[in-house]
Amino acid sequence: MTLLDQPAGAPLGSVWPPDAHGPRRDPAPLLPDPEPLRVLGTSVADKLDPELLRELYRRLVLGRRYNQQATTLTKQGRLAVYPASTGQEACQIAAAMVLRDTDWLFPSYRDTLAVVSRGVRPVEALTLLRGDAHHGWDPKAHRVAPLSTPLATQAPHAVGLAHAARLRGDDVVALTTVGDGGTSEGDFHEALNFAGVLNAPVVFLVQNNGYAISVPLAKQSAAPTLAHKAVGYGISGRLVDGNDAAAMHTVLSEAVEHARSGRGPVLVEAVTYRLEAHTNADDATRYRTPDEVTAWQARDPLHLLETHLREAGLIDDAAVAAAAQAAEELAAEMRAEFHAEPELDPLSLFEHVYAEPTPQLREQAAMLAAELAAEADAR
Amino acid sequence: MSTATLAQALNTALGDALREDPDVHILGEDVGTLGGVFRITDGLAAEFGPQRCLDTPLAEAGILGTAVGMAMYGLRPVVEMQFDAFAYPAFEQLVSHVAKMRNRTAGKLPLPITIRIPYGGGIGGVEHHSDSSEAYYAHTPGLHVVTPATVADGYGLLRAAIASDDPVVFLEPKRLYWSKDEFAPAPVEPIGRAVVRRQGTSATLLTYGPSLPVCLEAAEAAKAEGWDLSVVDLRSLTPFDDETVCAAVRATGRAVVVHEASGFGGVGAEIAARVMERCFHHLAAPVLRVTGFDIPFPPPMLERHHLPGVDRILDAVARLQWEQ
Ligand SMILES: Cc1ncc(C[n+]2csc(CCOP(=O)(O)OP(=O)(O)O)c2C)c(N)n1
Numbered sequence: 001m002t003l004l005d006q007p008a009g010a011p012l013g014s015v016w017p018p019d020a021h022g023p024r025r026d027p028a029p030l031l032p033d034p035e036p037l038r039v040l041g042t043s044v045a046d047k048l049d050p051e052l053l054r055e056l057y058r059r060l061v062l063g064r065r066y067n068q069q070a071t072t073l074t075k076q077g078r079l080a081v082y083p084a085s086t087g088q089e090a091c092q093i094a095a096a097m098v099l100r101d102t103d104w105l106f107p108s109y110r111d112t113l114a115v116v117s118r119g120v121r122p123v124e125a126l127t128l129l130r131g132d133a134h135h136g137w138d139p140k141a142h143r144v145a146p147l148s149t150p151l152a153t154q155a156p157h158a159v160g161l162a163h164a165a166r167l168r169g170d171d172v173v174a175l176t177t178v179g180d181g182g183t184s185e186g187d188f189h190e191a192l193n194f195a196g197v198l199n200a201p202v203v204f205l206v207q208n209n210g211y212a213i214s215v216p217l218a219k220q221s222a223a224p225t226l227a228h229k230a231v232g233y234g235i236s237g238r239l240v241d242g243n244d245a246a247a248m249h250t251v252l253s254e255a256v257e258h259a260r261s262g263r264g265p266v267l268v269e270a271v272t273y274r275l276e277a278h279t280n281a282d283d284a285t286r287y288r289t290p291d292e293v294t295a296w297q298a299r300d301p302l303h304l305l306e307t308h309l310r311e312a313g314l315i316d317d318a319a320v321a322a323a324a325q326a327a328e329e330l331a332a333e334m335r336a337e338f339h340a341e342p343e344l345d346p347l348s349l350f351e352h353v354y355a356e357p358t359p360q361l362r363e364q365a366a367m368l369a370a371e372l373a374a375e376a377d378a379r
Numbered sequence: 380m381s382t383a384t385l386a387q388a389l390n391t392a393l394g395d396a397l398r399e400d401p402d403v404h405i406l407g408e409d410v411g412t413l414g415g416v417f418r419i420t421d422g423l424a425a426e427f428g429p430q431r432c433l434d435t436p437l438a439e440a441g442i443l444g445t446a447v448g449m450a451m452y453g454l455r456p457v458v459e460m461q462f463d464a465f466a467y468p469a470f471e472q473l474v475s476h477v478a479k480m481r482n483r484t485a486g487k488l489p490l491p492i493t494i495r496i497p498y499g500g501g502i503g504g505v506e507h508h509s510d511s512s513e514a515y516y517a518h519t520p521g522l523h524v525v526t527p528a529t530v531a532d533g534y535g536l537l538r539a540a541i542a543s544d545d546p547v548v549f550l551e552p553k554r555l556y557w558s559k560d561e562f563a564p565a566p567v568e569p570i571g572r573a574v575v576r577r578q579g580t581s582a583t584l585l586t587y588g589p590s591l592p593v594c595l596e597a598a599e600a601a602k603a604e605g606w607d608l609s610v611v612d613l614r615s616l617t618p619f620d621d622e623t624v625c626a627a628v629r630a631t632g633r634a635v636v637v638h639e640a641s642g643f644g645g646v647g648a649e650i651a652a653r654v655m656e657r658c659f660h661h662l663a664a665p666v667l668r669v670t671g672f673d674i675p676f677p678p679p680m681l682e683r684h685h686l687p688g689v690d691r692i693l694d695a696v697a698r699l700q701w702e703q
Contacts, residue, residue, distance in 0.1 A: 133485070134479075134482070134483040134484075135483045135484050135485070138487055139451070139484055139487055139488050140487060140488070145451065145488075146480075146483055146484060146488070149475075150471060150475045150476075153440075153444065153471060153472060153475060153476060155444070156440065156441050156443075156444025156445050156447065156448065156472070157444055157445075157447045157448035157451065157476070158448060159441075159444070159445050159448055160444065160445035160446060160447055160448020160449040160450075160451070160452075160456075161448035161449065161451050161452045162448070163445065163448070163449060164448065164449040164451075164452035164453070164454045165452055167404075167430060167454070168452070168453075172452075174448070186438075186440060186468070187440050187441070187444060187471070187472070190436075190438040190440050190441030190444065191441060191444065191445075193436050193438060193441065194435070194436060194438070194441045194445050197435075197436055198445075348485075351485070351486070352481050352482045352484075352485050352486045353481070353482050353520055353521055354481070354521070354523070354545045354618075355481070355489065355543075355544040355545050358571070358617065358618035358619075359618060359619075359621060359622075360618065360619060360621075
């Protein structure tokens with residue numbers, strides 16, 4: 001008998017295999033939406049709170065300006081490298097907005113805008129990329145884990161933290177962000193599996209921007225959608241238009257609520273596009289056509305929302321100008337903060353390797369101190 | 380005082396840690412209902428509940444990655460890797476996050492995780508059940524690497540590891556699990572100190588974990604040759620106790636490093652170099668190493684040829700330029 005010949009219809013778990021092989025679930029409710037969910041341009045949008053839409057707009061404008069300014073700072077040598085999230089701002093800000101203060105965000109390396117949207121100062125969010133330290137903000141104060149450079153390795157951390165919070169009886173949801181490429185990593189799968197088994201309150205947000213550096217999704221996965229990856233782990237998958245800020249906010253809010261209420265983890269695939277190159281060091285023309293980029297520019301999340309708000313009469317020129325003004329203030333703040341040279345203390349390199357430096361590290365610190373003293377004398 | 384095996388001492392240490400600190404959580408493959416394949420967590424799930432001693436899915440990166448998140452939230456996870464070679468899937472989590480998180484966050488996110496790994500050969504295990512992987516871990520800044528060789532240290536070092544605010548790779552010499560000794564749970568001293576197990580005058584054997592009993596046996600046998608050997612049990616590979624090691628080597632002027640792991644790029648090379656750098660003028664002979672061969676761990680029926688034994692240690696001692 002081949003797989004296709006197997007009888008269908010018997011409820012899972014009601015027949016062989018026996019108990020030890022359970023639990024088995026009906027996969028139907030877990031299956032992702034057939035199409036990426038859209039809200040803008042549909043009747044659903046009219047029912048949304050106008051103030052929420054205006055807030056999304058203000059944040060999108062800020063986010064876009066943030067990406068532009070960080071890119072400029074890279075060109076000026078103030079940042080070592082910057083992976084822009086231009087085009088993905090709706091994903092970034094929605095991820096931050098749907099979380100409560102007590103929830104945790106576990107960002108991937110491209111997600112500094114989500115980090116900033118969570119209240120971290122840009123100069124702290126970008127410390128890793130500036131190069132003066134590995135990390136800038138206080139993770140516990142902001143409930144934001146450090147940026148994770150090894151892809152998807154932060155996903156199991158989100159599961160562990162959410163699990164620990166539940167053990168302590170605390171109401172905490174962890175949201176982690178992964179790229180489409182990152183969904184191929186083992187840690188991503190292990191995290192989904194653990195989250196399912198532990199029923200941990202975690203939301204996995206996959207930003208499918210079409211490429212992992214140069215590799216397109218078709219070479220990354222044969223799955224019908226990346227959201228389908230949820231089903232194999234017995235958790236719910238949702239598919240959403242990542243350029244539709246209203247849809248992003250709706251779906252992520254529901255996912256966080258789903259997790260918070262104990263109904264289990266959710267995998268959300270947001271279909272979006274990286275309008276810039278992978279980083280400033282990348283040449284995107286080697287793997288994608290200008291036509292493709294142009295087509296996606298027509299679906300720019302900022303334009304989509306602004307068009308909707310204008311058509312619905314929810315913003316006027318003054319509101320647009322006010323948002324632009326706030327964005328300029330953010331950019332000016334970034335320029336000022338990055339203009340100041342960071343203070344570097346070479347001896348701090350030894351300070352936090354362990355709670356107490358080992359005897360070996362103390363010796364090595366003394367050696368570096370002597371070298372620094374000699375350098376100072378020579379000057 | 381009653382007697383106990385190393386396995387029982389480790390089990391007692393885990394039970395005491397769970398009892399004294401509600402933040403301590405054990406997780407790993409088969410650690411719950413079964414009590415672990417070596418029974419080190421025997422009875423703990425029954426006493427403390429399935430959440431405190433959690434049977435996880437089979438995914439080592441997932442286990443350690445989950446432990447990272449738990450530690451970030453303030454728990455003290457104790458992870459069991461089922462065997463040395465099966466800890467490798469968790470290597471990325473260990474090296475890229477466990478070892479680096481405190482440093483990355485300038486002390487804001489310490490990770491007090493203990494990673495217990497049964498290691499080494501001598502039990503007739505088929506391939507992938509006998510690796511000595513300590514060099515990988517000892518080479519990674521940010522980790523402490525300790526290994527008990529006695530029943531008492533099984534308890535004391537494990538309690539110290541769990542109490543440590545840094546991640547500790549706790550390597551359990553699986554061939555010593557069933558070794559017996561007098562045992563009473565003793566107060567815990569901080570990790571990082573070696574101990575002189577036998578005081579001698581002619582040469583010093585520097586060793587740890589599964590090779591300690593072999594070295595002590597070799598020291599007994601050496602008496603017949605007229606050699607009175609010191610034996611130092613390192614206990615902690617990082618931090619390394621240069622002080623105790625150098626004092627012991629200077630007192631005898633000769634040293635042999637003994638470990639099961641392959642020699643090339645091994646911990647023994649580091650120890651020999653440290654001794655040479657610090658004790659050169661006290662040395663009457665080069666520091667020698669007796670290690671496993673530079674081969675993948677052999678099949679069970681051949682492992683005795685690979686593992687450092689008494690004769691190979693005595694041969695090395697004989698090469699310490701006694702004629703001078
Ligand atoms: C484990 C790991 N392998 C390789 C890399 C190098 N790398 C950095 S970003 C990247 C592509 C990631 O693509 P995706 O997950 O789709 O995220 P995106 O860049 O599109 O945001 C690669 C291969 C890495 N950071 N981590």
